[in-house]
Amino acid sequence: MSKLFSSLLIALALTACKQTQVGKDLASQNTASQNTAIVYNALEDFPDLTSGGAPYYKDTNNQALGIDARVHEYRRLYARATRTFDGVSGHYNIEITAMTEEDGEPTYRLLINNKVVSTYRATYIGKGHAQDLKPETFTWQHVSLRKGDILGIESIPNTNGEIPEHGGTAWARGRWQQLKLTPSAQASNARPVFNFEHDLLLSQFDFQPDADDLHAVAALGSLLDDPSMRNLNVLAVAGTVGIQGGKYRTPNSLMNLAFGEENVNWLDAKKDWQAAVELVEKRVAKVLERGGVVWVQEAGQSDFSQDWIKALIKAGVAESVIKQQVVIVQHSGWNEQKTSPAALAYVKAKADYRAIGDGNKLKRKYIRKDRRGDVTPKYVAEGVKWLKAATSASNNKKLSRQLWQHAQQLVAESGFNAANSVIPQGGIDFSDMVEVWWILQLENKANSAHAFWQRYVTDVEVDKIAPPKGRLAVVIDGNSPDPDDIGATPVMFGLLSKAGLNERLVHLSHSCDLDPFKNKGRQQIDTPGELRRQAVLHELSGQGIELFGPFKNLRNYYNCRTDQQAATQDLVDAINASSASDPLWIIEAGEPDLIGYALQAANPAVRKHVNVISHHPANDNTGDFFTWQQILDFGVTEHQIGDQNVGLQTPISHWDWAKHHPAAGITYIWHWLDYAERDGMVDFQTNKFDCSDAGMVYWWITGANNGGNNHATAEDMKDMLTL
Known part of the structure; x- marks a missing residue:
């Protein structure tokens, strides 16, 4: 053991005599009566x-x-x-x-x-x-x-x-x-909030057998270098393995670069497990003594956590304190399977154990079956553009650039070539970082690999204005209970204008819920409300065309409820003009019925040149006259890009920048987002601005099925709207 390590243990051990009383005091505090307002x-x-x-x-x-x-x-x-x-x-x-x-x-x-x-x-x-x-x-x-x-x-x-x-x-x-x-009289699983002044982030990595932990460390180091994180109290541990086999990916040089001095800012449990356990126990005890919470990023197995929790209890820290103030966050079922069963049961019993969604999988709010816990982003992405942007000489985030260059080097030197990983093909996998996303409540700031990359890793722009060939048709509802199209449509106009793509828009129709009173949802729209929505959508469509136009290839804009025949014919004409060199892309921002009627009336020979973009089954599966399968049976190409509510249904504050913007088009966008929030027909939009359907247009503008960003955030919208 190094002299430095030994001296640290001795110094920290001086506090051990206090721990039994500290544990009793904290336990008393946390079990006090809570009956008084x-x-x-x-x-x-x-x-x-x-x-x-x-x-x-x-x-x-x-x-x-x-x-x-x-x-x-x-x-x-x-x-x-x-x-x-x-x-x-x-x-x-x-x-x-x-x-x-x-x-x-x-x-x-x-x-x-x-x-x-x-x-x-x-x-x-x-x-x-x-x-x-x-x-x-x-x-x-x-x-x-x-x-x-x-x-x-x-x-x-x-x-x-x-x-x-x-x-x-x-x-x-x-x-x-x-x-x-x-x-609160009701039992609650509400989570505490990370306190930068008192709390500790304890990041524990296994590095065996996959190389994804190398990417996770580079990502965490990039995050820590952000000015907003400079006061974050962090201790990292390498080699917190469980019962799995496979090659250990030695990370020491990367750990030094990301966290600083070994045995001070990070520990090597692979080299000396017991010494690492003892030092973690001392650091954790000090945090608990101050009333802080220890948040464990369990980027591996929980055998190591079991050992330092046992050491805490042996040192006299009350078990009730540990249960309330040690939060272990685990995103991976595989990590749980590779933890010894006794250790997993122990940490679940002794700590506040939080199983959250797997960072390797796409986040969809509407899928609830077999959900581990809170939904999380997918911090895995294919393609070489990510590392290219991170390691570019143009990346002004110097430490991040160095971290990702070195992570690449260690991956190559370790010979990692797992077939089930995107890393050998040049992709990125920092999936363990969803635990930090959850702990620090990064939410919309980093709710996708793309958002994390642009905020914390590189200032080299990953998104490009690179639409596919072809034209665009937008079909929205807005006359269903959810008022989100009222906010999304103005954003769509702004995106097309700022991207220089106005001439690509060839069809716009609204109120495409042809029988809005058949809605099967819990919250319904009434007749006066539906008539009001029709009028509002027509008004804002006209305003948007005026503010962001001209849209020279847009013949007119249509209310499907009052002019269904004209709206259908306009879309039929757009479909019939399609070819291999000039396909049509339809944004399905509402029920599919108008699209179905138009495809049914169109030339069957050109339907194969039609693409239909969707992001949510609430649109696909609510047609009154056409099922989604019937739409697909016309021979169109389907693009399911994932739930855009994840990044684009946000707190109102994410759009504060637009409220008093000098550009009339931007304040117009804010006005209609605000109107939709105050619409009052449904409760799930209260205190939220929602332009989720505009995410489909953003995906199309940034490359569509050739690398388009299907995880757009309000920040991405701001960036493009203010070009």
Whole structure:
């Protein structure tokens, strides 16, 4: 054992005598009674009112915090109030008392440790309503809180444009009066939130037999180099193998590059298992003593975790503390199978064990059968473009470039050539990193290999404007219960315009749910609502064509409910013009019936030159007159690109940049996303902006079936819309 390693163990061992009492104290704290509600007064109990983009002021007349919307620059900024949570760790229902205002409907955001965990928008009341400046409550359910967490509320001014004032309109000031925290009576599997000040990320890699851990380490090192992660407390361990056989891929030089000094920032369990166990036990105990949580990225088997948990208990740390404050995250069923059965059972019993979705598989929110746990991204991608962009001399992320160059070198030197891996063919597999994605709640920031790559690995653009040959037809519904097409259609116009592809659009129709009252979903649309939707879709289509046009090959735009024959004939004409050199690509952003009628009436000889793009069975399987199989039986080419809601149904805040943008087309997009969120016909779009159907257009623009990005995010939309 090295002198450095020995000295570290000796120094850390000096704290061991404290651990038995620490364990008892923490256990007592975490099993304390949670029957009493906690009330935090906005005016008195939040010491920090200035850490947001705008400051809060104390509106003593209304006993509330508010934002001075007379200051124009504050109108587009969130104010923030924070305090330390001093209650007992547990799960709480958090009730905010806001104030309804006739001038507008502000958005409120709940933050824990400076991370937005949920949002709420105030109810519309309108001019002269008796509820103006009256309390309104909203409850965020089953929120996990630990003593010492930073609890925060943000709000932003809003105007509904209905009340004239000083040459403009009056603005609601985002007022709120208090938070009431009530222990949740319902059993909850809600996860805590990573605390950068107190918590530890413990990343454990096996490196046997696959080379994917080499890619995972390069990815983690790239993430750690991002400015937002500089304060992350990390300890990495190599060689945490289980009962599997196969070749060990020696990672030491890569570990040094990614994490720093061996035996300080990372440990070699392959070389000295017991010494690594002892040092991990000491580091973990110190974190638990401070009330922190240890989050284990189990990028291998759990035999090693079993051993250091046993060491913790032997040192006197209470088992209840370990159960509440050690979170082991595992994405792989194979890793579980290669853990000794006794070790797996032990860590599941002693720690907070979280099985999440497999990072090797595509994430689809609507597939629930045999789900391991929370759905995750797929951090595996074929093709050489990824490593080419990462290792390019043009990549200004220097450390990331070096990490991926070295990872490539180690893969080559190890002779890894598994047939079931994308790595030997030049692809990327950092699937173990979905555990870090879950732990740090990266969510839409990195919800695909593509999104992770562009945010953390390289500033060399991976997406290219490279559409396939041919023309584009867009068929949307919007008159079904889900209002998402109201937000998606304007984004589609903007994408085509910015990509210089307006002349490719040859058909646009909306309200393609030909019998919207047959909808089998839990939430239905009524007759007045459906008529309103038709009018809204026609209005925004005309506006979009005007703002982003000209679309010189678009004959007209059609309401399928009022002009089905003309809409069908226009699509028939587009189909009949198709050939091998000029195929037609149909965006199926709604029920398939209009497409079915058009294919049925079209020239059978040209149907083979038609491509139909879909992203969700909610469209494919809801036709009233054609099944999806009947559509395919016409001989078209099907492209299922995966659920675009994953990256494009986002919190409202992801589009804050567009709300007051100087370009009229961008504010038009924000307006209709906002309208769709407030539509009120369904509850699953509340506090979300959804342009998911536009993901099909983005995929087509960036290459379609020749490398198009089928994991687009709101950030990707922003990048293209602001070209």
